[in-house]
Amino acid sequence: MAELNQLIGALNHAADVIEENKQHLTELDGAIGDGDHGINMSRGFSFVKKTLDEGGFQTPADLFKKSGMALVAHVGGASGPLFGTAFLRASMALKDKTEINSEDYISILKAAAEGIKMRGKSQAGEKTMLDALIPAYEAGETALSQGKDTQEVLQAVKAAARTGATDTEKLVAKKGRSSYLGERSLGHQDPGAASTALILGAIADYFAAL
């Protein structure tokens, strides 16, 4: 599926998409949180881009590790440790692989989700980024088991993440800042789920366009 250079391209594209959606993410967070999710993500991913520009990565694992460190150090808020942990877990799952295939992609998404669960003491159905990420890797697993090709797997992940994010509107928040609203969080999309769907979508789009 991808070598180091392509992974760098994919992450760069994801960072651009986050930047384009800064305002949108902030508005989502404004409705049920403190209105900074777009700002946090844009700040964090601008440092990811800086890391990507500096280059010098040994392996995909190294790439994810350094990107994850950039996220941990610059996103702040709740999403910083969560996306950071997700990237660091992805890195650990890759060990010293030099390129990754679609199976690897799904297993790093799964490892990322496990990391978020651990760090956030959270699980599916609590109206968080997990509600985009878990359906996404599950859809990927299904596609793989049906023998779909890489592009199809990536598109299945993208579509499921998007649907998962949209469906968070039907959930009552149990974790994060929006949980303070209880029932009042219904009818709003979770910003972290939205940014997760954007990132997974950007990765799929990048490889589709290669």
Next chain:
Amino acid sequence: MAELNQLIGALNHAADVIEENKQHLTELDGAIGDGDHGINMSRGFSFVKKTLDEGGFQTPADLFKKSGMALVAHVGGASGPLFGTAFLRASMALKDKTEINSEDYISILKAAAEGIKMRGKSQAGEKTMLDALIPAYEAGETALSQGKDTQEVLQAVKAAARTGATDTEKLVAKKGRSSYLGERSLGHQDPGAASTALILGAIADYFAAL
């Protein structure tokens, strides 16, 4: 011109007129001061009314003294010590007279003006209550020297005070809070001059209606 009872009536009427003009005086003060002159005067004169109701005055001097003390203790701000001193000086000027004539009236206005000058370190032309009071007693002196009767003297005082107050619009404030505005105080009537004209007008009206 007046015995104790009529003086009580006149002061009562003056207090009512101040109360009716509370808002107006406050607006004048809002333009070039701190917007409390009506509030201060209304509070002070409500205590004058209380003093008048309690009664038990020995002489006109006693009446002015107790009213002056009420003003000193309840008006506050700049106008409190000034109107208070004015009333106390009026009281001193009356000594133990049991009734007062129009000459007495003019001389207590003059004594009041002297008290204000001393207390306020002020003089004519500085855009203060003196610019209503000084022309008022001067008009009264002229009327007296022309042999006018009591009602005519009172009306002359009223008219001159009114004109004096209006003419403060043409003065640059040199004393009191409005002096901080310098030239910006031009075009506005001095609130203390306005209240002085109201009081002297109310006294004239009271005796005219007897």
Next chain:
Amino acid sequence: MKKLINQPENSLNEMLIGMAKAYPDYLTRLDNTNVLVRKNLTEQKVAVVSGGGSGHEPTHAGYIGQGMLDAAVAGDIFTSPTPDQIYEAIKAVDRGKGVLLVVKNYSGDVMNFDMAKEMAEMEGIAVEQVIVNDDVAVEDSTFTTGRRGIAGTVLIHKIAGAAAERGWDLQKVKETAEKAIKSIHSMGMALSPCIVPSAGKPNFTLAEDEVEIGTGIHGEPGTHREKIKSADEITQELFDKIQADAPIQSGDDVALMVNGMGATPLMELYIVNNKAHDLLVSLGAHIHRTFVGEFMTSIEMAGMSLTVLKLDDQLKSLLDDAADTPALKVIKK
């Protein structure tokens, strides 16, 4: 947005420099970080570190000094600081007796402090953490994020700081802070919103005759909105909510805090204090100490919060211990 700032993105940095310049005897900035550290650290004591998003000044750095904090980590405005920053603070103040982190219960703060704790522990530093969750406006539940930490946190700084200054060990300092956290309850309200400089517009709106009850310190929605009432009625409403949660008994000793959110004048806080005292006294409580002022603000939000801390003899004496910080000084008699 009408503010005394320069470029919004420089506000945090300029504020930290401005604080360091204001209090050179108390604190100093750790190079290349948003960490302010106590000058003349007391050797041989547990260090107490707190932090969180900025915009709550004087919280947190205002409480650096004798008997309170050894370091404060400033995040961006209303955004938790990152683990690397917290880690730098821990390293800077550890004197070999360990470090207590006082964290407000927000997912972001908890997770970032958690990661920093892990990083410090990997370096062999003993770190413990307490989570302040005094806001009774939010439902208490172990299945959710639970209650927010608000103004009561300042009194936890005071108590943990005094315990550390006495030379107690990390475990005892932590247990004492946890005891105080169990006994502290707060509830706030807002009259008007606040503006995060980089956002440039208010984070919520209220009608001219409306107040929000139960607001957090970032303008998070509260329990409900209502028509504005008298200060006495609003104080009663907040107090009842606290009382429903943690009933005051006759004879209880308490500390009371009336905290201003930023734009509400002291005059109004004293009027609220007048009523809050009456309510406590009518229940038979003894008010050991009263704090009225701006302790944990929400930029320029108008509003206030009430905090009631039940005291045993130990907590009383820790509150009475000397403290010498820019924003809170207790002079021992």
Next chain:
Amino acid sequence: MKKLINQPENSLNEMLIGMAKAYPDYLTRLDNTNVLVRKNLTEQKVAVVSGGGSGHEPTHAGYIGQGMLDAAVAGDIFTSPTPDQIYEAIKAVDRGKGVLLVVKNYSGDVMNFDMAKEMAEMEGIAVEQVIVNDDVAVEDSTFTTGRRGIAGTVLIHKIAGAAAERGWDLQKVKETAEKAIKSIHSMGMALSPCIVPSAGKPNFTLAEDEVEIGTGIHGEPGTHREKIKSADEITQELFDKIQADAPIQSGDDVALMVNGMGATPLMELYIVNNKAHDLLVSLGAHIHRTFVGEFMTSIEMAGMSLTVLKLDDQLKSLLDDAADTPALKVIKK
């Protein structure tokens, strides 16, 4: 008008009760007056009394205590107190060594304090008076009322209070305060107006992009209005006006105060402090002490004032003397 009050006409009274309840160790209310008096008056010292209109909290009563005021007389909001009240304060605190009145230069305050002084002198009490007029926004002239007294007054309380606490006699306390008054200069600005509760509406209006430069502490008009600029530019503008009036020379020792008017958050005051420090340092001044916070407010006006006090050795050491009051504490090192 959105305020945490009950009946507007009760605000002053409820505020005073609320203060007395908050600080029982520091002050007590004189029966049937609006006077707050220091608990445990130091015997055998000159008493220092201040006061003025309310709405400037923590001024004046917040400065009652060791090393500052012995009594504070509260007038109605933005209205000078009356002579009878001031007289009661003087009588309550005189210990036979005389009383110094610290008065802000407003016609009303000056005349009411004058009358009270006359009343006390008739009773044989030695009374002296100093008039603070630090506001360089107003032209200085002996033919007019002259300059207003604003936030610098708090530092005069500190200095006069320290001098009295040292046991100096009335004449020396007065002369020291007068020396400090000659060396203190302030200038303020407003971002938004304030509302006197009994008036119910703002005392002036400013457009969304407008600020008023040179405003007094009652929302009195300043020197001019202008489009809002950066914090650095506004600080520079106020500072230049102070500097034009009382130039700082290289090597001068100064105290700097950045005072918040009520609604302006501490964050912004620190940003201003950052710039003000730079300006002083660039002139070669040595900043002996910095005060950042709300010392003399204008109810809930947004804005700030700068105060620069030039110090000789005597004033430095008086500023450094211990003070223990609700709103200002100096712990002697």
